[in-house]
Amino acid sequence: MTSTTTTPRSATAPVALHGVTKVYGRGANAVLAQDGVSLDVAPGEFVCLVGASGCGKSTLLNLVAGLDRPSSGRIDLPEGVNPGLMFQEPALFPWSTVEGNVEVPLKLRKLPRAERRERVAELLRTVHLAEFARKRPHELSGGMRQRVALARTLALDTPVLLMDEPFGALDAMTRDILHDELERIWTERKLTVLFVTHNVREAARLADRIILLSSRPGRIIYSTRVDVPRPRRIDSPEIAAIAADVTDRLRSEVGRHGQ
Amino acid sequence: MTSTTTTPRSATAPVALHGVTKVYGRGANAVLAQDGVSLDVAPGEFVCLVGASGCGKSTLLNLVAGLDRPSSGRIDLPEGVNPGLMFQEPALFPWSTVEGNVEVPLKLRKLPRAERRERVAELLRTVHLAEFARKRPHELSGGMRQRVALARTLALDTPVLLMDEPFGALDAMTRDILHDELERIWTERKLTVLFVTHNVREAARLADRIILLSSRPGRIIYSTRVDVPRPRRIDSPEIAAIAADVTDRLRSEVGRHGQ
Amino acid sequence: MASDTLTTAQRSDAEISGLDALEIAGREKETSRAARVWAATWPKLAALALTITVWQATVWTGWKEQWALAPPGQVFADLADYVFSAALWDGLATTGRRAALGFAAALVIGLALGLAVARVKVLRAALGSMITALQTMPSIAWFPLAILLFGLTEQAIFFVVVLGAAPSIANGVIYGVDYVPPLLLRAGRNLGARRLNLYRYVIAPAALPAIVAGLKQGWAFAWRSLMAGELLVVIATRTSIGAQLTYARELNEAPRLMAIMIVILVLGLVVDSLFGAADKAIRRRWGVLDPAGQ
Amino acid sequence: MASDTLTTAQRSDAEISGLDALEIAGREKETSRAARVWAATWPKLAALALTITVWQATVWTGWKEQWALAPPGQVFADLADYVFSAALWDGLATTGRRAALGFAAALVIGLALGLAVARVKVLRAALGSMITALQTMPSIAWFPLAILLFGLTEQAIFFVVVLGAAPSIANGVIYGVDYVPPLLLRAGRNLGARRLNLYRYVIAPAALPAIVAGLKQGWAFAWRSLMAGELLVVIATRTSIGAQLTYARELNEAPRLMAIMIVILVLGLVVDSLFGAADKAIRRRWGVLDPAGQ
């Protein structure tokens, strides 16, 4: 299932969801997490998902990653593409060092040792954790763990990246820097990105398109293109305006649910 | 250690740190997480801590909660006060339902069953999870888990509340609502709050005082009072102005460290 | 919205089962009760059929004489006799009661010992390693002491059973307590749980899965010790499985020996299914029965 | 800044130890090596002293005759003889080699069986419960089969040892695999680990602590089975601890029996300390040796 090419693959890949429904549990306890979600993500597109807490964003990413099966509907991905998912929790391997964690996908792709070393060092520099390479997850702060998880997901070198609140535990500055890094990698590798965030400005800063999900059942209720030219700045007025618009829509949606 | 009064205690309590230093590990591997931090929090004061990822905020809260011991220095709390700590991760008990988790501190205070039920229901309403009372942690979304942890910490009814990015995984709307709730409870119970956040606006929205920590070693490098009268709105210009000021300072601090 | 789908592949069942056919085999969406029972049963029956076939085939090859290797037919005939004899049921009654009582005592002692040793540093330093050491002591070594302390009584048997099973249970408990996630301990302490309350609200439930696993091992130890210990006090009015097993062997009653072995295996299966049900219930509650991971 | 400190209390060592004296006892900040060794040793010595005292006191009360309850002095005298006799060292050499080889074989088989059964549904349905059932089968029941298959050879002993220990190890593995956090499994799969790679990079390391615990139980089973199994093949030129134990009992050599028991306990302690060291290393790496929780 994994390719053994040593250079980052530059193939782009689309993602398509057709009427995807996901029900957790049965009978009276059933929770309808997704209700007929259809979505086409173009190759190389950066899509941000926003929505209230518990509306089904993580569920959606899990389905696309193939870690869960939809109750009905279909998800199409190019043959052989295994999307990389950065989970909402860091999900680091506690038995391994920071280095070791980031190295796992490289080992699985059978990269030679020297190249692995180099890639790991580079990725840790990207997330500003070079000096923590030998520490274990339990010795890191929350934000550091999240960055290790980011590095590990980036090490996958997959054309489709699914990210679940990847910068939620980071301070504004570190986040800004990682926005730039992510944008750079996205451009370089022509990645297709599905990005979940609660920070609407972050969505506006990064996305080609922002999609708003309703809560229980999760449905797409709004979708808008962000046509601000890149490079963008998170505190620019255009971004603020788009964020304000999405926030209003979100507010009315959450309000409708009586939260 | 726990009082058995059934009404929320209204006693207020100060927190004082005197030259607190915390070193993790030994020798070459040692990390100086706190370096001589001195801080006086007045009874009933709401203090927000901001700082770069990994600068020692969680460490500080752990020390105040008495879960770790400072390498040197002293932490003073009123006799018999056991501060409630909301951890950075939800730290829910996986064997118990949502209800069961929130009930633990009430059971430990030996509240009668009926009263416990009532308090649990009320707390779950506060965090908008009334319908999820019977679910187990693994059936919840990330934001939901965080809210359960909040409810559980509030159930402690302690005069000192330590909160580590309590709203990090919540959407803007839910977060706004919980800001209001937290402010209400804080006023009602005259709580002393130490609140860690990466969202500077959130800090400005809630705090009496914002404290900025430097990274490795963690030191207090800036402290400012927020004199905006309450009730406040997170999108008000005064809040935005204070946030902008703190962000600038943070930026220069993080920049100084070459992040 | 972009809708240009290049060469796409459906994430269909076919593909997933191509990837992890074995790992997620048997995971149907809506399996009926009957289908589930059948799915749990046929592999057992197949295994049984395979065993008997190999056995019978070996007998037919004439590899060993019949008195050395009893043919299945003879064993099952004897088993049928045995099942309809009072010997089995009386023996089961005696042995079952002893096993239950002995295991219950071992459980209480093992739990208490395990919890104490796991959390009290001094006890751990003093007794920690001793527990494994005791576990390795063969039952027969305790016989003289058992007789000395209790004479030829049922208590002597219990003594041997408890010494066999309690260390194993205690080790399960210690392992469970050792691996309680520190975050949960901290959470518990912060919520006001100290000492006994910390055990009750955090340590015990967190260690429960490991404790159940330890109980399973403890059961095996208890049962084996009992099989040996039942020879300690052969109360003639009260036949027991352990005594029958040994006598069958002493009289070279190969078919009867195998019949008793089958009975022991069946009992083991029944007990395991009880533990299995407990374990499954815990895993479901904890959400460790994850279909995608499973 | 507010600096009015009402009635405050220092979070000093004194207070914390007031709260959880037992739980965090012995946790000094900068303990020297000698102090640590002493802290680990004195409780053991104390326990030993206590045992011997109670034993000697019981002897002095004249509760039982000397030949029924050997006094400590006599036992230690015999132990001294025993330690300087070739019998002990020859026996240890034979038994130790058998234990090591048998355990190694049980380990390989138990691991393979456990991993296979834990993750392959069909195997689990077929064999899952059988593993516990096999575990409960007393060693002597296997003797006829062992002799049938292997004759009077060392392999017959291994057979009994492996049948004793492998199920226990397999059960430890199954437990460990069952409780691998689903999130880590999902993470592993998402990172591209399938089948064998999933085992190698996720399941095995995640289950390692449980596997070590299972190995410990397995060791106890192996040793006990060996003590019984060594009677299966006794070659006059090759004495073994198991044979010595049984004959000491058959010949009513109470002091020698107790001397052998002491040797077995000491061996158990040594083996446990090896497992303990492995376990501690794992816990340190995982960060489960949390000082505040501990």
Added chain:
Amino acid sequence: CGDDSESAGGGSGPVTLRLGYFPNITHAPAVVGVEKGIFAEKLGTGVKLETSTFNAGPSAIEAIFSGALDATYIGPNPTVNAHSKSRGEAVRVVSGAASGGVALVVKPEITSWEQLRGRKIATPQLGNTQDVAIRYWLKEKGLKTTKEGGGDVQVVPQENSQTVETFSSGAIDGAWVPEPFVSRLVNAGGKVLVDERELWPDKKFVITNLIVSTKFLKEHPDVVQKLVDGQVAANEFVNTRPDEAHQAVSDHIGKITGKPLDLKLIKQAWQTLEFTNDPIASSLKAGLDHAVAVELTQPVDLNGLYDLSYLNKSLKDQGKPEVVQP
């Protein structure tokens, strides 16, 4: 140790004889024969001797049945079991080894059989020779026993070593056991009430005999002859040089158990034993009849169990009286 267990059946190369025995006083001829190299000498260079010891009969029989053992010294009980379980096919008794060495030891205050009423007496195992002996004896005296340990005298089966402990602690009043437990019980304060020899004609009854597997007997009659020669020579040694024999038994047991057996105990037990080449088939037969009489077993056809031609040839060669083939 028996790495090439197939060699017994193989035609070429040296034949391996796998011989079993117990490290026990009642097996003294075997122990002495091995220890003093008597078997090795008689078997000659063409036969490789491999010995295994057992602590109980069943393993030895299992080993014979499964072809892991060719010959073994063994008591009458397992001999009968082996014979009946294999429908007379698996084994043949080719020689006797020892007789006697069994007694009823009781607490000193018991002086006559009448006083046994209501007492608890141990035997090694339900239905074994000693168990049958006491039940039959009590029956003749008019005392009832039941399999379940009820009746006028409670007969409780118990491992011999345990019997010493329970007798010492007073939990039982006596025991009908073989040597060396008779001596041990006497040393623990017991008194011999009945020496079983008194109950038999000529004061002889079998306690140990030598059996070989029928298959081995068919394939290597010459080797069996040499083995029996060895047995006769070993008995000769035991009877003519008792002191050396005592020492040999003590040393040999010490090798296996890690501690030499007490010489005094050996001497004491020796008095009650007689080492004879006669398997005393009549006592085995009578014992079986007794077992049937006390309803502990079904009648067994002992036809074909004995093949004493080798023994008689050996005895004849040495000018000794032959024994009767039953």
